[in-house]
Amino acid sequence: MFFNDIKNDISFRIGDRDIILMEHQSSWNPNMPLRMLWYIAKLYSRQLDSQELVYRSSLIHIPAPEFYVFYNGSQDEPDCQKLCLSNAFAHATNTLELIVDCYNINYSPRNKLLDSCYELRCYSIFVQKVRDGIQEGLELxxxxxxxxxxxxxxxxxxxxxxxxxxxxxxxVNFKWDQKRALEIAKEDGIVIGEARGEARGEARGERKATMKIALSLLKKGLPVGVITDSTDLSLEEIRKIAKDNGLVF
Structure with a gap:
């Protein structure tokens, strides 16, 4: 959770009753209900047999979802708010709804959530102190x-x-280094891309740089979870990079 500006998705189940999806963000995103819809659909598809959906005559019970976003970006947002999928629809309808509870975890002495959670409050203070130092002109x-x-x-x-x-x-320091590495990869992708394939060249450049970063982190022995969160590569992709480079995974 000490990554700031990198998405940190967490999902877990509470028995067969609930499935909780959480995301930590430092850029405000009003499209989170749509993203959460995508996430929960993928989770359900992994847990259920598609053949059952077609042929089973009895009701299939699934865990009920809850959606949360923890936001600590620079844009001013309320301490707590709800984002609704229906707000994105082209016209009003009651056919589908998904609600995301969004909590602003930027440090504030009057933030009720931070008052009720010591660890989260400490994390918010730490992030704010880093930001204060940068605003004062200190190096990262x-x-x-x-x-x-x-x-x-x-x-x-x-x-x-x-x-x-x-x-x-x-x-925390790696976050900024990684961001710059991806920016450089984007520039490289544009340079090497042909006029008609510029977008594809950009994507290839970004992916190549991301894979290099993953390899470097593997060599340093960082946890796999840190590497997947930092690069957005899947566990299978990380495993292949390790195998191709003769690393123990």
């Missing part, structure tokens, strides 16, 4: 170090930062 690395020191000295997840300072620093 210095801003991160300063934010970590602040949290440790003010007993804000002090034990966690004490034990995981190096990991947190690498994760």
């Amino acid at each position: 690395k210095t801003a991160i170090r300063q934010a970590i020191t602040y949290c440790k000295t003010h007993d804000i997840l002090a034990d966690y930062f004490q034990k995981n300072e190096s990991e947190v620093f690498d994760m």
